[in-house]
Amino acid sequence: MSSGRQATSALAAAAIVALLAAAPAWADGKVVRDGNDVAGPLDIKSATQGHAGASFVTHTVSTFQPFASSSLVRRTSFTFQFTSHNLRGFTKFVFVFWERGRLRALVGTRTRLIGTAGVSRPNSRTIRVKVARRFLDSAGYGWIVASFVPSGFDVIPNRNLVFHDLAGPTISGLHFPDPSTEASATPTFPVSFNLSDASPRPSWQLEWRPAGSQAWSIVATGVGNGSHSAQIAGVQGATYEFRVRATDAAGNATTSATMLVSVPLDDSNAAFATAYTGVWNGGNDGYLGTLHWATPGTSSFSYTFTGTYFAWIANTLNPMGGSATVIIDSVATTVDLSTAQARLKTVFEASLAAGSHTVQIVPLTGATIIDALVFR
Numbered sequence: 299m300s301s302g303r304q305a306t307s308a309l310a311a312a313a314i315v316a317l318l319a320a321a322p323a324w325a326d327g328k329v330v331r332d333g334n335d336v337a338g339p340l341d342i343k344s345a346t347q348g349h350a351g352a353s354f355v356t357h358t359v360s361t362f363q364p365f366a367s368s369s370l371v372r373r374t375s376f377t378f379q380f381t382s383h384n385l386r387g388f389t390k391f392v393f394v395f396w397e398r399g400r401l402r403a404l405v406g407t408r409t410r411l412i413g414t415a416g417v418s419r420p421n422s423r424t425i426r427v428k429v430a431r432r433f434l435d436s437a438g439y440g441w442i443v444a445s446f447v448p449s450g451f452d453v454i455p456n457r458n459l460v461f462h463d464l465a466g467p468t469i470s471g472l473h474f475p476d477p478s479t480e481a482s483a484t485p486t487f488p489v490s491f492n493l494s495d496a497s498p499r500p501s502w503q504l505e506w507r508p509a510g511s512q513a514w515s516i517v518a519t520g521v522g523n524g525s526h527s528a529q530i531a532g533v534q535g536a537t538y539e540f541r542v543r544a545t546d547a548a549g550n551a552t553t554s555a556t557m558l559v560s561v562p563l564d565d566s567n568a569a570f571a572t573a574y575t576g577v578w579n580g581g582n583d584g585y586l587g588t589l590h591w592a593t594p595g596t597s598s599f600s601y602t603f604t605g606t607y608f609a610w611i612a613n614t615l616n617p618m619g620g621s622a623t624v625i626i627d628s629v630a631t632t633v634d635l636s637t638a639q640a641r642l643k644t645v646f647e648a649s650l651a652a653g654s655h656t657v658q659i660v661p662l663t664g665a666t667i668i669d670a671l672v673f674r
């Protein structure tokens with residue numbers, strides 16, 4: 299009998315197996331058991347699912363009695379049946395049968411054959427197939443396996459499809475304030491993100507490292523789908539990289555993009571001891587409860603740093619808010635401090651070529667407030 303006819307015969311037999319109610323179970327390596335309920339050598343005892351590296355999955359089916367591979371001819375065979383991740387309808391099949399002196403496994407849709415699968419006999423009661431993931435839904439699938447003999451069939455699981463989860467958790471809604479003053483008036487700031495996975499209770503870990511270093515450290519861990527947040531105790535003037543790593547119950551892992559967060563230096567930081575010239579007044583609001591402010595005249599702020607980024611955080615609630623000139627390496631920009639009134643507002647930022655840069659802030663009209671600064 300040709301492969302096509304053997305598989306077509308198995309396909310017709312498979313069609314008599316009704317689609318089972320969807321109530322998935324989880325965890326890779328799951329074993330499903332069946333009762334001693336069908337007479338004959340292909341009475342199924344158990345079946346398993348598993349990952350085989352990044353490109354293959356494995357399924358086994360074991361019977362109560364031993365059987366010869368050469369007995370799997372004509373209307374005697376095993377068929378593994380797979381749904382897509384929504385568990386509706388079997389869309390892919392692996393037919394196992396004996397042909398021309400060897401055991402074969404063909405992969406098909408309802409209408410045609412699309413490839414082959416690996417097949418082996420771990421013991422005299424067990425068939426093992428190794429199926430390329432490219433034939434299956436990359437998000438996971440539901441499955442059953444049936445044995446067919448001329449007098450009938452057996453199927454496992456009997457009641458509910460088993461879900462084989464192949465996709466790592468989706469990590470979305472990453473909120474990492476940069477600079478941290480977008481979300482906090484102290485060096486401790488909140489971060490949040492969202493996890494979504496077909497399997498319940500994915501585990502996650504939030505990792506961080508000082509920007510430019512190699513090793514990641516775990517800063518928070520947890521479990522579960524949905525939104526998660528953590529308070530990060532940063533240090534004034536530091537820049538950190540963050541990432542989220544999440545692993546589902548089946549062992550599928552996902553790593554988020556890397557997020558950068560700078561914790562500003564306060565306007566009153568000792569680093570700026572010689573940066574202010576002229577008359578600057580103090581205020582007690584904003585980041586760390588301190589402000590410097592000045593009006594046009596002889597006052598200015600000047601600071602030289604090596605890096606690629608500068609940001610100025612101010613308080614624009616002041617009714618005297620006017621404008622200022624920011625001069626970076628002699629390139630001047632006028633900054634309006636009277637609109638979009640807010641505390642802890644990033645009023646100016648610039649990405650710069652790597653190297654040494656001198657930043658000046660010069661009051662132009664009204665009051666100019668410096669609350670915090672990022673140099674990185």
Ligand SMILES: [Ca+2]
Binds near residue numbers: 550
């Ligand atoms: Ca998953």
Ligand SMILES: [Ca+2]
Binds near residue numbers: 585589
């Ligand atoms: Ca401040």
